[in-house]
């Protein structure tokens with residue numbers, strides 16, 4: 369029987385002598401000592417370990433270290449398996465399920481007798497969905513990122529997962545690599561537990577989440593196979609108990625300044641464009657005003673300091689060896705909000721003074737950046753009234769200002785059917801347009817914006833072209849790709865009425881994306897039937913709920929009714 373001593377949220381379930389508290393305790397005793405219910409913190413470990421999310425399959429081991437720390441600090445750890453999304457596996461795209469994962473995790477955190485939560489994620493959508501959930505419940509929470517895998521090698525050369533799949537498959541299409549050799553590389557691509565080792569979405573989200581303040585500073589980027597991951601997991605277990613005792617909730621320390629720090633980090637590391645939609649969605653859960661334009665205004669003057677694939681050369685274990693995130697942030701300390709706090713209660717900037725860069729090839733000092741102004745450019749114009757983004761660091765400099773004629777595809781299937789057709793009228797100067805790939809249109813906003821180049825152009829040596837799409841791009845991809853065009857075609861955006869042969873001008877320095885049509889011409893056009901046929905029209909289930917309620921990429925592609933917080937209160941008892 370519980371004593372009414374220390375009082376936490378879980379005491380609403382466990383304290384008392386009535387029938388209901390008896391029921392809650394009895395079913396949870398499972399051999400636990402009686403004082404497990406004396407008011408000590410009960411901590412859920414929201415665990416995205418899954419065999420179908422290979423990047424997270426080691427998180428059960430991580431959880432054991434977290435549990436040890438929680439026990440040691442006087443709490444009770446509880447495994448809470450939550451929806452997990454394997455980026456390379458789930459169809460039609462993991463992004464369709466991010467909000468579902470966030471919603472289900474939010475509700476399970478709230479519904480259960482817990483006082484705080486440790487969030488275990490890794491693969492692309494898992495940390496964002498956990499963060500969105502935790503923000504909306506607003507119980508004390510800390511993230512443990514699963515960390516990147518070690519680098520695999522093929523024929524003596526390091527393989528960047530994701531990035532080198534695109535590169536090698538294009539080499540096959542160009543005829544410079546045999547299919548046999550290509551398939552041989554498959555077994556080397558994923559060489560250990562952990563998430564993708566490029567500066568893709570998983571690495572990016574783990575690093576920006578540390579910059580936000582939600583991870584023990586210095587942990588993000590630790591390779592999955594490194595013992596220091598387990599050490600920090602153990603310490604996170606102790607820390608969450610401390611957070612609960614101090615009632616330190618995400619809303620009490622995540623501020624606009626925290627997001628400023630995340631955006632500076634995103635630019636300095638050359639992170640994935642997917643971080644834009646995820647950070648906007650997380651901010652939306654916290655009620656923190658953050659806009660698409662903030663990514664440009666805060667991020668654009670930030671130097672690119674990290675030489676990692678896909679923009680550069682190295683991989684995540686190199687990054688960790690070279691000093692990691694804190695050594696990068698030390699270089700741009702003046703751009704950070706000095707007041708933004710971390711889970712430890714101390715400001716992020718307090719952790720920077722001891723950080724050092726150990727390898728200048730991987731992490732540059734401020735004076736010699738890889739690119740002086742990195743970040744993400746936000747484009748506007750009559751083709752993207754709500755905004756679109758491009759990552760200049762991953763683009764070809766000569767294409768950043770380009771005028772060309774559109775070659776339009778109505779769907780990903782249409783693109784695949786025609787892109788390699790020798791009869792396709794396309795030149796290196798054409799602008800490839802792909803629509804119907806936004807949140808509503810696909811549905812789920814897949815990573816297809818970096819569409820393959822036409823085979824006949826590849827054979828001529830063309831390696832990049834301007835591409836425009838309302839979908840996303842893999843964080844491991846590269847090219848002069850305009851993505852997240854808003855409003856998307858399926859939501860009535862002008863992208864739906866572009867025709868093959870229209871002139872389009874991309875002007876990144878001026879932040880413009882313009883379709884060469886007068887306003888009258890624009891107004892008089894309507895989407896053709898093939899375009900409309902390309903849009904998803906789900907009848908039931910999650911897809912129906914999603915398409916009816918998903919917002920644009922410019923606000924994070926969350927569901928309209930999931931924005932904001934419901935807090936941790938549950939008003940009614942279960943019996």
Ligand code: FES
Pocket residue numbers: 423454455456490491492530563564568570
């Ligand atoms: Fe999981 Fe890349 S597929 S992180």
Ligand code: MG
Pocket residue numbers: 415417428449
């Ligand atoms: Mg499990």
